[in-house]
Amino acid sequence: MNGMSLIVKKITQLMAGIIFLYGVYVMLHGHLTPGGGFAGGTIVAGSFILLIVANGIRVFGLHREEQLSSAVESIAILVFLLLATAGLLTGAMWFFQNYMPHGTPGNLVSAGLIPVYNLVVGTEVAAALLTIFLGFVIYKAED
C-alpha cells in the first residue's frame, strides 16, 4: 500500500486535524452534550486511521507509533483506575466517589470528576483502536 493520489493525501492532511479537534471537543463536552469519552476517542482514532490509510503504510515509523499508542493506552486505563480508587481516600470513602467540587451545572468546568473521566477514557479508546489497526497493518508490512 503506497497511498492514494495527491488530491486524497492533501485533502486528508487538511481534514485530519479538524476531525481530531472535533473528537477532543466531543470528549471535553461529554457532560454537556451527547457524546463522551467513547465517541470522542473513536473519532480521534478515526483521524489517525484516515491519515494512515490515505498516505500508505510505509510513510510513518509505524513500529514506534504502535509502541507509543500501546503505552498511552495502558497508562490511560491505569490513570482511570487510580482516579476511581482515589475516591476511597476521601470523604464518603467509596469507589468512584465524585470528590471534586461540582460547580454550576452547564459550565464547561463542572460535574467534578466526570470531564476528567471522559478525557481519560477517550484517550484509552483512541489509543486502543489505533493500536489494533496498527497491529494489523504492521503484521502485513512485515510479511
Added chain:
Amino acid sequence: MEEALLFILIIMLAGALYALYAKDLLSAVVSYGIVGFALVIAFLLLQAPDLAIVQVVVETISLVIMISVLIISTREDLQETPVAKIKGASYIQFRHMMYVAAALVITGLFLYFFVASTAMLPAFGEHQTRMATEYVQHGAEKTGAINLVTGIVFDFRGYDTLGEATVLFTAVIGVLAMLRLVGKKEEL
C-alpha cells in the same frame, strides 16, 4: 414509530442474512455494515443520541479495520465445501432431515419461553423501574452533569465503564499477542 422500527428491523435481518450467505467476504462485510448503520437510525428514532454517535463512529472504524484486514490478508473467496457422497444420498438426506427437525424443536422451545417471559414485562415504552426514575429526577443535581447519560455512565455506573475499558484493553492485548509483533522481527 413502531412501524418504522419494524421496517428497520427487517432491513437489519436482510443485511445479516445476506452477510451469512454472501459468496465473497468483502460483500459479507459490507452487508454487515447495513446492520450497524440501520441500528444507528433505530437509536435516533428511539431518541438516544449518545448511543447513536458511539454506534456510528464505532461502526465506521470497525468496518474500515475489517475491510483493510480483509484486503491485506486474503483475496480468496469462500469455497463451498462439497458434500461427501461416499455413504450414499439417502444417508445424507436423513441427516439433513434430522438437522431440520432439531432446529424446529429448539426454535419452538425458545419461542415458548420467549412468549412466556415477555408476558411478564411492562408494555413497550412504559418503564416502571425505581432506579431509573431516581436517576432521571435527581441525576443532574447529584452529579452536576447536564447530559444525564454521561452522568450515569461515569458516576452511578462507574463500575460498568471500568469494565468496558478493561474489555477494550484486554482486546488490544489479545490482538497484539496473537499477531506476535514483539520479538518477531526487530528492523522495519
